[in-house]
Amino acid sequence: GAGVSQTPSNKVTEKGKYVELRCDPISGHTALYWYRQSLGQGPEFLIYFQGTGAADDSGLPNDRFFAVRPEGSVSTLKIQRTERGDSAVYLCASSEWARTEAFFGQGTRLTVV
Amino acid sequence: AQSVTQLGSHVSVSEGALVLLRCNYSSSVPPYLFWYVQYPNQGLQLLLKYTSAATLVKGINGFEAEFKKSETSFHLTKPSAHMSDAAEYFCAVNTNRDDKIIFGKGTRLHILP
Numbered sequence: 550g551a552g553v554s555q556t557p558s559n560k561v562t563e564k565g566k567y568v569e570l571r572c573d574p575i576s577g578h579t580a581l582y583w584y585r586q587s588l589g590q591g592p593e594f595l596i597y598f599q600g601t602g603a604a605d606d607s608g609l610p611n612d613r614f615f616a617v618r619p620e621g622s623v624s625t626l627k628i629q630r631t632e633r634g635d636s637a638v639y640l641c642a643s644s645e646w647a648r649t650e651a652f653f654g655q656g657t658r659l660t661v662v
Numbered sequence: 663a664q665s666v667t668q669l670g671s672h673v674s675v676s677e678g679a680l681v682l683l684r685c686n687y688s689s690s691v692p693p694y695l696f697w698y699v700q701y702p703n704q705g706l707q708l709l710l711k712y713t714s715a716a717t718l719v720k721g722i723n724g725f726e727a728e729f730k731k732s733e734t735s736f737h738l739t740k741p742s743a744h745m746s747d748a749a750e751y752f753c754a755v756n757t758n759r760d761d762k763i764i765f766g767k768g769t770r771l772h773i774l775p
Contacts, residue, residue: 580761582762582763584765589671589768590767590768591668591752591765591766591767591768592706592752592765593765594762594763594764594765597761597762599761604761605761605762607762608762640705640706642706642763647761650696650708650711651708651763652708653698653705653706653707654705655704655705656705
């Protein structure tokens, strides 16, 4: 594809439910990032993949958050037992390799009610 | 640990006036620095990047930024503001010791007619 694709673009879920957010990076990009952006804030780092492995997951706020990238391409961010405080725009980005320009998707707006 | 501070969450300039958005970074090793722009309801787009080559970096839409190691700054400028420049601007840092990209809180640029 031409750019980073994130699905769904919007997700409304009830408190306590499980959600999955998908990111399809630019073909050939080995690095993939997840960020969370709350209203009026900058993107907050969650996790970074180099290939299939999570190179840095220090930004995941707690053990309800988990992300995978099993084949080194598509990634899924999984949130268990969602809370209202999880409401935000979740951004995915990819780059050719670490420390090069990151290309961002449009984001998934998650609303927990 | 690396970090970025953007001075001023909101900046207003008149159309045709100089734009100056401030960014200071903290890094114990030579950084890579980026400016991203986010237009309303759109994804993040790279404006320009510094990767240890020329200290004055030119980007898209007439923007440029100068890396000043002595001041740990990477301020973004544009000689003459245009109405279409109204957006949120994020400064970001990345180092070769830590692959994740860390963003500042952002500065919303308002252009006055």
